[in-house]
Amino acid sequence: MNILVFGKDGQLGKAFKAVFDANKLDKLHRIIYVGRAECDLSNAASITTLLDELKPNLIINAAAYTAVDKAETEVDLAYAINAKAPEVMAMYAKNHGATFLHFSTDYVFDGSRTVPYVESDIRNPLSMYGKSKAAGEEAIEKVFGSDQEGFSESNETNSPSLKGQFAILRTSWVYGEGGNFIRTILRLAKERETLRVIADQYGVPTSANWLAEVGLALALNELHQLKPFPSGIYHAVPLGETTWHALACNAIQAAIDAGALLKLRPEAIESIPATEYPLPAPRPMNSRMARGNLEVALTDSLGGSSDMTKLQILEESWVPQVAAYVQDLALRKLI
Numbered sequence: 001m002n003i004l005v006f007g008k009d010g011q012l013g014k015a016f017k018a019v020f021d022a023n024k025l026d027k028l029h030r031i032i033y034v035g036r037a038e039c040d041l042s043n044a045a046s047i048t049t050l051l052d053e054l055k056p057n058l059i060i061n062a063a064a065y066t067a068v069d070k071a072e073t074e075v076d077l078a079y080a081i082n083a084k085a086p087e088v089m090a091m092y093a094k095n096h097g098a099t100f101l102h103f104s105t106d107y108v109f110d111g112s113r114t115v116p117y118v119e120s121d122i123r124n125p126l127s128m129y130g131k132s133k134a135a136g137e138e139a140i141e142k143v144f145g146s147d148q149e150g151f152s153e154s155n156e157t158n159s160p161s162l163k164g165q166f167a168i169l170r171t172s173w174v175y176g177e178g179g180n181f182i183r184t185i186l187r188l189a190k191e192r193e194t195l196r197v198i199a200d201q202y203g204v205p206t207s208a209n210w211l212a213e214v215g216l217a218l219a220l221n222e223l224h225q226l227k228p229f230p231s232g233i234y235h236a237v238p239l240g241e242t243t244w245h246a247l248a249c250n251a252i253q254a255a256i257d258a259g260a261l262l263k264l265r266p267e268a269i270e271s272i273p274a275t276e277y278p279l280p281a282p283r284p285m286n287s288r289m290a291r292g293n294l295e296v297a298l299t300d301s302l303g304g305s306s307d308m309t310k311l312q313i314l315e316e317s318w319v320p321q322v323a324a325y326v327q328d329l330a331l332r333k334l335i
């Protein structure tokens with residue numbers, strides 16, 4: 001089959017390549033990685049042209065307009081990339097019976113709930129970035145419409161729905177090969193002896209590699225062929241929760257344990273409320289998301305097979321993942 005990955009130069013796009021390479025999927029399938037140079041996602045016509053030419057059976061949209069604060073002023077561009085582009089991809093998937101994996105964000109919520117958000121909670125984004133991502137989710141749902149399989153019916157067949165299927169994987173606080181909060185903190189830790197970090201916003205750090213593995217566990221069977229799953233929204237974060245402050249302390253300690261020479265010690269990181277660090281785009285105070293749909297889908301998809309790796313993915317917590325990430329950065333002399 002043909003697999004098309006948008007966003008090849010981003011954290012998640014690179015993670016998909018790493019996971020595909022590790023599983024030697026390129027020996028089995030034709031995998032095409034596309035970046036901005038090959039297809040500008042703000043140009044809907046060029047997306048359609050590319051899809052018609054490459055005829056993908058699986059479309060992975062790892063690209064997005066992710067400049068959260070800049071989106072407050074670049075509204076049209078954010079909507080073109082985060083709402084229109086996924087709509088075009090969804091239309092292709094629906095009309096050609098393809099599988100579409102799209103990624104979204106905790107920023108579609110306002111963060112006012114005191115418990116983890118569930119997939120069916122009402123979207124109420126605070127920022128233009130969140131609004132553009134929410135518009136993308138709505139556009140995909142509208143394209144697939146009421147005849148999607150959804151979570152109410154189980155698809156018993158062994159091949160993906162001829163109508164096409166989609167998963168919107170909502171995630172939070174992503175880190176991988178690229179710029180992210182952990183890399184910023186580690187850089188600052190080499191320059192400064194003190195730091196002030198927000199301690200009243202809650203979420204889950206998510207490894208881009210883990211997220212790519214989750215996407216593939218949902219879409220592919222143990223023979224790495226497409227399989228049916230209920231179309232809809234899936235919250236995809238590892239186990240646990242934390243604050244930016246605790247994450248910063250955690251990452252600094254992991255770097256020290258890995259032998260990195262830093263000026264900053266975890267004890268010297270001061271906790272501050274978000275009100276003391278105002279940014280152009282407001283962030284949700286609570287980004288925690290419950291993973292009900294993902295747990296049901298991955299458990300059901302086992303169907304008595306021995307592929308337990310899919311369940312193990314769900315049991316992974318963010319803490320050892322962050323430690324392993326920081327250790328790897330230290331090994332590669334990137335701290």
Ligand SMILES: NC(=O)c1ccc[n+]([C@@H]2O[C@H](COP(=O)([O-])OP(=O)(O)OC[C@H]3O[C@@H](n4cnc5c(N)ncnc54)[C@H](OP(=O)(O)O)[C@@H]3O)[C@@H](O)[C@H]2O)c1
Pocket residue numbers: 007008009010011012013035036037039040041042062063064065066081103104105106133171172173174175178
């Ligand atoms: N990062 C997070 O903390 C976070 C949190 C929650 C959800 N998410 C979601 O997770 C997904 C992956 O995020 P990520 O962290 O991997 O993002 P990322 O590292 O910023 O990568 C986004 C990619 O999209 C590409 N892109 C942007 N505009 C484009 C355009 N006009 N045409 C073609 N490509 C374009 C960028 O290309 P260039 O490299 O050329 O700029 C970049 O490679 C996104 O859907 C994001 O909304 C991310």
